[in-house]
Amino acid sequence: MSTTLYIIITALVALGVGVYIGRVLLNQVFRKQQDAAREKAKLIIKEAELDAESIKKNRIHEAKEKFLSLKAEFEEDSNKKKQIIIQNEAKVKQREQQVITQLEQVKRKETELNTLKEQLTVQAENLKKRKEEVEKEHQSIIGQLEHIANLSASEAREQLVETLKNEAQIQASSYVKDVVAQAKLTATKDAKKVVLETIQRTAAEHAIENCVSVFNIESDDVKGKIIGREGRNIRALEAATGVEIIVDDTPEAIIISGFDPVRREIARLALHRLVSDGRIHPARIEEVVAKTKKNIEEEIVEIGERTIIDLGIHGLHPELIKMVGRMRFRSSYGQNLLQHSREVANLCATMAAELGLNVKHAKRAGLLHDIGKVTPDEPELPHAILGMELAKKYKEHPDVVNAIGAHHDEMEMTAMISPIVQACDAISGSRPGARREIMESYIKRLKELEETAIGFEGVNQCYAIQAGRELRVMVDADNVTDERAQQLSFDISQKIEKEMQYPGQIKITVIREMRSVSYAK
DSSP, rough: HHOOOOOOHHHHHHHHHHHHHHHHHHHHHHOOOOOOOHHHHHHHHHHHHHHHHHHHHHHHHHHHHHHHHHHHHHHHEEEEEEEHHHHHHHHHHHHHHHHHHHHHHHHHHHHHHHHHHHHHHHHHHHHHHHHHHHHHHHHHHHHHHHHHHHHOHHHHHHHHHHHHHHHHHHHHHHHHHHHHHHHHHHHHHHHHHHHHHHHOOOOOOOOOSOOOOOOESSSSHHHHHOOOOGGGHHHHHHHOOSEEEEEHHHOOOOEEOOOOOHHHHHHHHHHHHHHHHOOOOOOHHHHHHHHHHHHHHHHHHHHHHHHHHHHOOSSSOHHHHHHHOOOOOOOOEEEEHHHHHHHHHHHHHHHHHTTTHHHHHHHHHHHHHTTGGOOSOSSSOOHHHHHHHHHHHHHHHHHHHHHHHHHTTTOOOOOOOHOOOOOOHHHHHHTTTTSSOOHHHHHHHHHHHHHHHHHHHEEEEEEEETTTTTTEEEEOOTOOOHHHHHHHHHHHHHHHHOOOOSSSSSEEEEEEOOOOOOOOO
């Protein structure tokens, strides 16, 4: 037991001695590391100080260079500004010298004016005296003349006035004749200028109205449903809408034929609803057609309101608005009536503005000029007179009423805008492509036009182009001179005017070409 205790104590003592020795050794190692770190830190600090000193010198050098550069720029800028100031000072001194010179001139002129004023005052006094002397002499001469002629001054004055009056009337009559002749020469030119400017500023698209509408279907199976058993559905639809439904071999299409666009539109919309719904029988057809008619009436009112808003027309009676909307579903010679009326309204407004007339009245009359074509009852009256009666009934302006009634010469024109409406109606209807002609009559008119020109002596060929609006005539250069070509153009135009009927005007162009041909062999 004692040996064990001894060993333990010895071990503890050895452990303590070892720990002490370890701590001593550890402290020595730590001190060496601290010394090494201090040395390294000193080296780093020394290097940093050297780098800082180098950077400082570089920065100072750069700053000096920058300072010198800025200083040079500043001195240069200062020299420029100084030079500008010197120049401005020289200009100011020069201006001062000019002002001083001008002041001296003004003073000199003022002195001269004062002298002149004094001279004028003296002359005025002399003239006043002279006037008094002349007045006395005048009275004396008048007295002598009255004594010689046995006439008083008033009687002589009346005779003189009468003589001058007769001479003035003769001169005025001659002047009026000259003015009228000059006006006739320039009126046609000015009128053409106004019309051309109006047409160019009012561009319109033309769409020819057809008498058929095409209803597209998804498949040909729908055709059987539309026809119905023994054709009862199609007969009911035709009876309810007043159009002809053509179901033929045309793939995926049904043709709706009728002269009334409103009826065709009702039939098309009704067919669309019936096909979409799938229930097609006579009772359902009558119900859908009735609803469609009501919707079309509402659409007509909406079209009329939108039209007058677009044109800037205010205060139109509701019935007239409804009739304007019905124009959308009417056509005249294939030309859509609403589009035609809108174009005429814009043309009238432009032309009235060019001529200094009432633009609002002109535009209103242009829109309503064909309103008689869409009346529900359609009495046996010309549409111009019927439209005039409607405009008068709904309290339109008298100028508008007269323009509507007189645009086809059914009555006398009393308003300034009446001939404008008539001219614009003709312009709109005579545009190339605006109205449709029957093909046979169209081709016949073109042939007659060419045959009329080919009959003249010296004409080799002629061609009607631009839908019959222009005739180009090729002449023989050997037999037709330049002067004869001009006369030939006039002769052809006169013959066309006398023998043919056509819308608008036809331009006759005579082309005389001289060709020299040689062959190198």
